[in-house]
Amino acid sequence: MTAGKPIITMTDVTKVYTVGGEEVRALDGASLVIREGEFVSILGPSGSGKSTLMNIIGCLDVADSGEYILDGQSIEQYSEEELARIRNKKIGFVFQNFNLLSRMSALSNVELPLIYQRVHLGERRERAARALERVGLKDRSNHKPTELSGGQQQRVAIARALATDPAILLADEPTGNLDSKTGEDILALFRELHDAGDTIVLITHNEEIARQAQRRIHIMDGRVSEVES
Template sequence: MIKMTDVSKVYTIGSESLYALNHANLQIEDGEFVSIVGPSGSGKSTLMNIIGCLDVADSGEYILDGQAIESYSERELARIRNRKIGFIFQNFNLLGRLSALENVELPLVYQNVRGKDRRARAQEALARVGLTDRLDHRPSELSGGQQQRVAIARAMVTRPALILADEPTGNLDHRTGLEIMALFHEMHAAGNTIVLITHDGDVAGQAKRSIHILDGCVTEREVHV
């Protein structure tokens, strides 16, 4: 479970303090599919970074799986990111010198999974996203949709409970975006908690619930039938 209480993140520019998050409150249960919606500069990416333990709040409390994140060391936060959370980004963040298979294997390298097992799990993850015929292709040899599928496979390969996706369809055409969203529905059906960051109302509407954010404040919550 994710629970944030009065969470703030402040950046100081000169003599001015700017709130990227302003006393934000939210709760996401295990197994939910939630979208966080807001325009550019609303604070949604800052919120994702804190949820994903990529950043820490300046004040307030963040509880993940019953534990206060503020109590963890940097090393412990890195372990949480590697084992509990799968990240998917708008720009894919694939390593150009590595093949699709090697990109997906990479998180398992950090978990010290042995080569044979690592390769088998990466192949399985790529099969789930329909890329068994692209294992040896580098990112430059793949379409945008295929690159995002590799990124999704990389996020799934560690078998995390939580998937965080930041504008995962932002660089894709409409049809490819629908195909990628279908993969999120499959992950949700398999039991993953999905938190999807977007400014697109149509994409947000595919989640079971939306949390709206504006100027660093959580402004409303919307449940989709």
């Protein structure tokens, strides 16, 4: 495979939470590199620090110590407003429970991140439609999430993540709420997107699903290690 430029570089990242007066090291000197065009899965049981790692990669949270460089930009103690802007431009989230806004049509949901980028209407519509087309839901544009099946909702969520052309697609247990057949389809879609050149980080506790990725990273008690395939 061709090694692209690094999209994510984490060096010795530590995050400590205080729960009930007790310090919990959610991340303990985690280091990892994810390059452009890679399909990486992060595998770990619950309580392993997986969510914390995802929050930091996704710029929803910042590390206590260590260095995190996302797409050439060092994420330090930014203000919330700046973190929001970085999330908006560089991260495409895909959640376990889809997290679509139920009031809005599929197209409007996909448009949402572009609205926050202040892309004007014509271009926004076009890019949202293109993203929906990529996930195979062009004909469902005007359906509300409640009128779509779980698999279709997750496809809309993926389209929303793709709409801004983010540096990485960050998927947190994307098949967790789906039956195995639909889950397969979603994973196939991820592979398709990977083949098209998108960088994908898939977070899961399921070994089976993690194996779909080209590279696996294991996380346990806040420590990160590469799994040899």
